[in-house]
Amino acid sequence: MAHQVIPGEQARQFYRTNPWAKWPTRDKPDRLSPLAEPATGPLFGLSGREKVFCIGSCFAREIEETLDRRGFEVLSLRRDFPRSPNRGLPDRNMFNKYNVGTVLNELRWALEAPGSYRHEDVLLNAPHNQLVQDLQLQGEAYAEEWGFAVAFREAFNRFFATIAQADVVVLTLGLSEAWFDRQTELYLNAAPTEHMVAAYPGRFELHVLDVAATAAMLDEIDAILQAHLKLDFKLLITVSPVPLASTFRDQDVLVANTYSKAVLRACVDGFVQQRPHARYFPSYEFVTLSHPELVWRADDFRHVDTQFVDYLMASVLNGVEGLEAEATQSRAAVRQKLLASKHPSSSLWAGGWARWWQRLRQVWKSHRKQQRLARKTxxxxxxxxxxxxxxxxxxxxxxxxxxxxxxxxxxxxxxxxxxxxxxxxxxxxxxxxxxxxxxxxxxxxxxxxxxxxxxxxxxxxxxxxxxxxxxx
Structure with a gap:
């Protein structure tokens, strides 16, 4: 089944008039190598005074912080939550939603059917363990005593309901491997621990979502937003370029990640074709087509370097009607800075200094990683x-x-x-x-x-x- 049917005459016209129809060549590589510049096309007309709410994986956090620096009112940064002596980690990661099922859960509880939320379905603990885990958020990383967990979850539900005030929703899709709780029939945002799986045999399953299941949940997400947000709200969708850290499938994580992103990308293409209020921004293509040395942070091959995020966000605003002049100038400056500081063909001295600094950062990051791992184990x-x-x-x-x-x-x-x-x-x-x-x-x-x-x-x-x- 085709999600878009184009008459032959129009398809030939697109081919003749589209300046981006042909793949870059070695003679003219600038739009691809070393820094990819996929054309976004026109996105939305914005004044800069809109209220924005960002949902999705860790890449959504980068987007909202950049928009905040640009002067937008970012509702998803308004976080005032009760503290707890058990929660030593910052709250920033509590807002990551890694699969479409858990995004849908939060929207149902916040807007569509607030009475359907039940603490006993969401806050789980293993036998003989007094601390409970919210597997709709970050699970064992934020294990809490019951009272603190209830207070935080109720505050989180109130926070998420503020999405109804948004003029623009940015939805970043993360991955297609999702854990499922058969008892509650809820998709989970965090994987249950090995002890949790052993304590409740037959309760948890790993679902490798396909295009049909993902598209159905995206449709319901959009239906809830249309029912509860302003009539003229805008939806900007991205696919997170951050790959799977690991897979629970019996295959290479490199292969599992390719499937995961391909499903999301295929769903989004059909989704935006049918919805005039929705646009796709190709952050995934920006990252995966650019030279790795320009993209990834020095400590891993998963998280996008902050300079590259600045380049991405400048490219987003470059496609926004009303902000083109400022965005074009900003994008050129960010691009020049990125290429000058991280270009693979930098001088030998600069490269040596960069490698030394990178190694220093890796040692520090490795220490922090061990600390985070210990907190989890x-x-x-x-x-x-x-x-x-x-x-x-x-x-x-x-x-x-x-x-x-x-x-x-x-x-x-x-x-x-x-x-x-x-x-x-x-x-x-x-x-x-x-x-x-x-x-x-x-x-x-x-x-x-x-x-x-x-x-x-x-x-x-x-x-x-x-x-x-x-x-x-």
Whole structure:
């Protein structure tokens, strides 16, 4: 079935008159190499005073911050959420929506059927674990006590409903591998942990979405937006160039990622052909067709360098009616800066300096990555704190040996000990290799002025406890 049928006479006319109809050649490579410049065509007429809401994968965060710097009122940056002692990571990533199913979930709960949201469907925990995970957001990375999780989710639902005020919605599609909860019949934004899958056998499935399923959910997303936003709202769709970090399929992640992006790109092409209020911006093509040295950050091959994001956003505004003059000048300046600073054929000295700086950044990023990995793999629970004794358990999923737990008073290290006591209940829940993971720490003679107690494993914050005078 064709999503677009063009009469032969018109197709021949397009071929004759379209200046971008032919692929660039070695003689004239400028539009492709080293920096791709796919033509966007006219996008929308904007004044710069519009309210914008950005939804989607991590690339959407880059878009909204750039639009904010350009003076647009970006509703999706208005974030005022209750804090929690368990949430050591910033909230920025909480707003990433990686698949069309979870975008659709949020829009249903926020606009279409607010009464359909239920905490018991969304906030999940493994047996014997007091912390719950919101798998519609970031899952285990932000595991919370029930009260904090409920407060955050209710605030998030109110926040997402502000999309109804938007003049422009930017929707960035991320990937086509999506986890599905058979019990709630909801697509998940974060993969359930191995322990969660084992604790609820048969509950979770990996769905590799096809074009038909993706297109159906995109249709429903647009129907909700049309029903609840202004009649003249505009929808700008992009496909995130950020590839899969890993795949749960039995194949090479390079192959799995190609399928994932191809499905999204195919759906979008048919989607915008049928909707005059929707436009596609080829951020995916900008990135994948440009020289890798110009595109990727120095620490990985997944995240787009900030200078290249600036180039992309200047190209977006270059296609916006009413902003062309400023955008053209800005785009030329950004392009020149990008080529001058990162061009693959830079001088040997500049290249050596760049490689040294890149290596320094890689070491720093690697350290940060290890910290983030530890936050995701350290499991713990504090069972008891009576003013003198700390009792609980902790282990690291990456290995089976006992981990060292440290207790800090204010900002000073007070005591270190191994968490190696027997915990039969933990072994029953998480496997026999977790038998020796308990701790019992008695604190005496705390220093005067002690205000806060902190439990850590390495750089990972486990718990922060305000101190009251000990009871006899």
């Amino acid at each position: 350290v499991r713990s629970h504090l069972d008891r704190w009576d003013g003198r004794r700390l009792q609980g358990w902790v282990y690291d999923e990456r290995h089976t040996q006992a981990v060292e737990i440290s207790v800090w008073v204010n900002d000073a290290l007070w005591i270190k000990t191994l968490a190696d006591e027997e915990r039969v209940d933990v072994a029953d829940a998480f496997g026999p290799e977790r038998l020796h993971c308990g701790f019992l720490i008695t604190l005496t003679a705390l220093p005067p002025g002690a205000k806060v107690l902190t439990l850590r494993v390495g750089d990972v914050l486990l718990k922060t406890i305000p101190l009251n005078p000990p009871k006899d």
